[in-house]
Amino acid sequence: MNLRSVELPRIGPPAGMTLWLLAVALIGAVVHALGSGAVDLPAATVVSALLGQQVGSDADLVIWTLRLPRVLLGVIAGAGMGIAGAAMQGLMRNPLADPGLVGVSSGAALAAAAVVILGERAMSTGGWAASALLPLTAFAGAALTTALVYAASRRNGRSSVTLMLLSGIAINALAMSGIGLLLFMGSDAQVRQFTFWTLGSLAGATWPGVIAAAVAVGVALALLLRKAGPLDALALGEAQAAHLGVAVGTLNRACVVLIALSVGATTALTGTIGFIGLIAPHLARRLAGPSHHMLLPASALAGALLVVLADSAARTWVSPAELPIGVLTALFGAPFFMLLLRRRAAQEH
Amino acid sequence: MLSARHLTVMAGQRRLIDDVSIDVRPGEMLALIGPNGAGKTTLLRALSGDIDAACDAVSCNGRPLRHIPAAELATLRAVHAQHQRSDLDYTAQQVVALGRFPHHGGRPGADDRAIARAAMALTGCEAMADRLCSTLSGGEQARVHLARALAQIWRGTPGAHFLLLDEPVAALDIAWQHRVLACARDRAHSRMTGVLAIVHDLNLAARYADRLVLLADGRIRADGAPFEVLQSAALADAFGLDCRVWIDPHTSRPLLMAEPAA
Numbered sequence: 198m199n200l201r202s203v204e205l206p207r208i209g210p211p212a213g214m215t216l217w218l219l220a221v222a223l224i225g226a227v228v229h230a231l232g233s234g235a236v237d238l239p240a241a242t243v244v245s246a247l248l249g250q251q252v253g254s255d256a257d258l259v260i261w262t263l264r265l266p267r268v269l270l271g272v273i274a275g276a277g278m279g280i281a282g283a284a285m286q287g288l289m290r291n292p293l294a295d296p297g298l299v300g301v302s303s304g305a306a307l308a309a310a311a312v313v314i315l316g317e318r319a320m321s322t323g324g325w326a327a328s329a330l331l332p333l334t335a336f337a338g339a340a341l342t343t344a345l346v347y348a349a350s351r352r353n354g355r356s357s358v359t360l361m362l363l364s365g366i367a368i369n370a371l372a373m374s375g376i377g378l379l380l381f382m383g384s385d386a387q388v389r390q391f392t393f394w395t396l397g398s399l400a401g402a403t404w405p406g407v408i409a410a411a412v413a414v415g416v417a418l419a420l421l422l423r424k425a426g427p428l429d430a431l432a433l434g435e436a437q438a439a440h441l442g443v444a445v446g447t448l449n450r451a452c453v454v455l456i457a458l459s460v461g462a463t464t465a466l467t468g469t470i471g472f473i474g475l476i477a478p479h480l481a482r483r484l485a486g487p488s489h490h491m492l493l494p495a496s497a498l499a500g501a502l503l504v505v506l507a508d509s510a511a512r513t514w515v516s517p518a519e520l521p522i523g524v525l526t527a528l529f530g531a532p533f534f535m536l537l538l539r540r541r542a543a544q545e546h
Numbered sequence: 547m548l549s550a551r552h553l554t555v556m557a558g559q560r561r562l563i564d565d566v567s568i569d570v571r572p573g574e575m576l577a578l579i580g581p582n583g584a585g586k587t588t589l590l591r592a593l594s595g596d597i598d599a600a601c602d603a604v605s606c607n608g609r610p611l612r613h614i615p616a617a618e619l620a621t622l623r624a625v626h627a628q629h630q631r632s633d634l635d636y637t638a639q640q641v642v643a644l645g646r647f648p649h650h651g652g653r654p655g656a657d658d659r660a661i662a663r664a665a666m667a668l669t670g671c672e673a674m675a676d677r678l679c680s681t682l683s684g685g686e687q688a689r690v691h692l693a694r695a696l697a698q699i700w701r702g703t704p705g706a707h708f709l710l711l712d713e714p715v716a717a718l719d720i721a722w723q724h725r726v727l728a729c730a731r732d733r734a735h736s737r738m739t740g741v742l743a744i745v746h747d748l749n750l751a752a753r754y755a756d757r758l759v760l761l762a763d764g765r766i767r768a769d770g771a772p773f774e775v776l777q778s779a780a781l782a783d784a785f786g787l788d789c790r791v792w793i794d795p796h797t798s799r800p801l802l803m804a805e806p807a808a
Contacts, residue, residue, distance in 0.1 A: 290631070426652040430644055434631050436596060441698065442620025442648040487635045490653055 215484045216491070219498035223272070226502055230268045230509045231260055235517065270402040270410065270466060271508045272501040275473055277414040277463040279500020281456045282474025283481065283492050284421050285343075287428040288452040289350065291358050292482075293537060295475035296460045299346045299361055300368030301339050302471070305457075305464035306394040307372040307379075308338025314383045332409055336461030342368055343453045343460075358541075396523030397470035399508050406466045413462030417455045418497055424448060424455075425489035432487070470507075470523050472530020473500050479537070547571055548593055548623065548708045548740055553603040555588055555764075562588045563600075564764040570740040572706035575731045577745045577755035579775075581785055585764040586744045587628065590712050593742065594625045607706055620648035623708040624698035628716065628744075630691050634679040638690045641679055642666055645697035658697075665697040666690075668729050670722070688717040692726060699739065709733065711743040715750065723747070727754040752776055753799050760784060773800040782807070 231247075232238040238246075242256050247265075251257040278296065285294040285301075296302050312334045346368060350361035376395070380388050393401070421428075427448050430438040435445050460474075480503075481495035503526070511520040548570040555563035562585045570576055570593065578586050592600035601612040606622055614622070624645065634641060642665055646658035654662070666672050669689040679687055692714055699707045711730065715723040727743070731754045734741040745751040751758060752772035760768040760775055762784035768775045775781060776791045777800075787804040794801045 292635075423652075426647060426650075429636075429640075430647050432631075432634060432636065433641070433644065434627075436627060437625075437630070439596065439616065440594060440620065440625040440627075441644065442617035444616055482635070488640060 213491075216494055216498065219484070219495060219502065223498055223502045223505070226505045226509070227268055227272065230271070230505050231264050233509055233513050234259075234264060266402040266404050266407050267399045267508070268505060269407050271399050271504045273407065273410045273414050274399070274463040274467045274470065275477070275501035275504030276497035277410070277417065277459040277500070278470065278473040278504070279477035279481070279496035279498070280414070280418050280421055280493055281459040282500070283478040283489070283496035284424075284428070284452050284456050284459075285474065286478055287431060287489055287492075288347070288449060288456070289361060290432060290434070291361065292479065293358055293475075293534075293541065294361065295472065295534075296339075296343075296456060297469060297471040297474055298369075298534070299342075299350075299365030300372060301342045301346065301456065301460050302464050302469040303369050303372030303376075304342025304345075305335040305339035305461045306469050307375045308341075308461075309335040309465050310376050310379050310394050314379045314387055329409075332413065332462050332465040335465035336413075336457055339461035339464065340454060340457035342372070343457045347449070347453060393468045395469060396521035397468035397526075398519075398522060399467055399504075400519065401466070410462045410466050413458055417459040417462075418493065420451070421455050421493055422490070424451060425493060428452075428489040429487075468523070470504065470526055472526045472534065473503055475537075476530055476533055477503055479533075547608075547706065548604070548606050548742075550589075550593060550600075550604045553589075553592055553600055555585075555592055555597060555600055561764050563592060566761075566764070566766055568593075568759060568766065568769075570708055570710075570742045572708075572738045572740045573734055574756045575734040575741045575743070575754060576757045576759060577743050577751035577772075578759050578761060579745060579748060579751050580761035580767075584761045584784075586761055587712055588764075589761060590625075590710050590742065590744060594623070594710055595619055606708070617648060617651075620698070621707075622699070623710060624695040626692055626695040626709075626711045626714055628712040630687060632680065632684070632687060636679055637676050638671055638679055638682065638686075639663075639666070639675040641690055642671070642693045642697055645694035646700075648698060661700045662693070662697050665693040665700065668696060669693045669726065684717040685719060685722065688714070689722065689726070696729075696733065706738060706740060708740040708742070711741070713744050713746065715745065715747070723750060724753075730754070731756075748776065748781075748802050748804075752802065753797065776800045776802050 228240050228243050231243045232240055236259060238256055243260060245251055246257050246260045281296045285296055286292050309331055312331050346361060346364055349364035350357055427443045430441045430443045439445050477500035478496045480499045481492055485491040485495035507522050507525045511522045511525050514520060550566055550568050553563055553566045554561060566589060580586050591597055593604055595601060595611045602610055604611045606614060639662060642662040643654040643658055646654050646661060650658055666675060669692045671689050671693055674682060674686060679690060695709060699709060715726055718726060727750060730741050730743055733739045755772060758772050758775040759766060760781055767780040767784055768778045782789045786807050788807050789802055789804045791800050791802050
């Protein structure tokens with residue numbers, strides 16, 4: 198018997214059932230979020246408005262134009278960060294990988310902020326091309342930083358936790374100084390947006406944005422699910438996965454692109470909401486087990502659930518003012534990360 | 547047949563493998579022996595297809611590895627590496643089922659799970675099936691990964707298939723050392739698998755292998771029946787040993803007593 202690690206078996210019901218339970222919990226959280234705000238609406242009213250039985254009423258207006266885009270953006274952003282975190286942990290074979298911690302979200306935020314501040318004229322011309330510019334640049338920023346972190350954290354064909362976290366610190370610092378420089382050049386109004394990029398917010402949700410993010414995250418999830426088997430094999434190590442017939446180079450590149458797609462699309466619309474990509478996959482792994490067939494959808498549901506709950510709390514705790522959602526996720530996420538670090542240190546010694 | 551012809555592997559200016567030709571034949575258990583740093587693992591990796599520069603000099607059933615897609619090669623040969631990741635949070639059964647990945651490409655089916663269970667029975671890990679790999683001892687983990695390699699080439703695909711084992715018994719107790727090598731030999735004889743195993747214990751190698759290949763300084767110094775190779779001057783020379791060899795009357799296998807040469 199070895200004493201290096203404490204056995205942490207999967208808890209709860211069978212993995213398939215877990216997905217349904219998470220989905221039910223998410224629906225409950227969504228209904229609750231739609232009902233709470235400046236005007237509290239009972240769950241029955243929310244449901245009947247959603248079913249289109251309240252057309253023309255105030256509740257209908259509040260839910261369909263004000264709250265639903267915001268809550269759905271939360272669902273999609275949470276799902277996107279959840280799968281990006283799960284895929285990154287699988288790709289790096291490292292449970293501490295998180296797109297936010299290693300600087301991928303900051304990279305996306307820097308690229309998006311650059312477009313907002315430098316490309317103001319291009320944006321103001323309006324139209325689909327302009328609205329696509331922001332997510333596309335955020336995607337490019339995310340892809341660049343993912344590839345950078347991935348390359349920087351590898352040594353002798355293996356991915357090192359220490360190198361990954363340290364290069365993440367460097368990339369985060371670089372991206373933040375870049376954002377700071379842009380703010381220095383920006384107007385007062387743009388400076389006020391600073392908190393949006395660093396602490397995140399769902400307040401800017403619009404239907405076109407929600408649909409664009411849904412498409413990006415949906416595509417990323419669908420394509421990552423097809424990589425679930427290879428990602429499981431990759432857990433054994435790159436050489437072992439290659440012995441099992443996995444085209445490791447192709448898999449790595451595909452994961453980098455899909456993580457970037459997911460993070461880029463969500464960051465462009467919500468700013469950086471930290472730690473969801475770290476916590477959601479851990480929660481999912483405990484509930485649904487390590488196999489990526491279950492882990493990826495479970496991480497999407499867990500991420501969505503966490504963001505919707507965090508946004509509800511952010512909107513209502515100091516009402517009528519609003520807490521930045523990233524403050525809340527960091528408040529819970531940072532201690533959680535410390536806990537993981539300690540547990541890992543205990544395993545290594 | 548898995549063959550290397552005039553294989554040379556360089557690391558910078560050093561020749562890790564120097565003009566080696568070797569055949570791993572279906573139905574035969576071959577033990578690769580040699581001192582530390584002789585190039586045994588490098589040769590095994592070259593035969594596995596891990597070393598890109600070697601993929602022209604190595605062929606499997608007559609086709610150079612260069613021309614065999616990775617997914618197809620994975621149905622023809624399984625590899626047990628010496629070092630495995632020890633912090634896997636998958637259960638032993640999930641890890642063994644991953645050996646079936648080349649056959650299902652996604653999720654293991656009922657058939658794959660049955661094969662995984664049968665492979666686990668062979669290496670005595672049924673009782674650990676639902677335990678996380680990270681909580682198993684080194685020897686137990688080694689047996690789980692051996693079961694994974696066995697599951698990978700469980701059924702003979704058309705054409706011969708191969709099992710490459712890098713120190714499969716290094717972490718095992720003496721009883722499991724015998725059981726695992728006997729199991730590998732039985733797979734070779736009964737399923738026409740070509741087995742190559744790197745083994746440090748020369749008596750164990752001679753007890754279970756049909757053929758011994760001695761590698762030293764990247765070259766093959768002896769290749770033949772266990773009795774011949776153990777008796778050869780090349781063996782004494784490669785290890786710097788004084789050797790005495792006799793036959794175990796019980797198994798009719800050669801036994802070696804050796805001590806460092808004066």
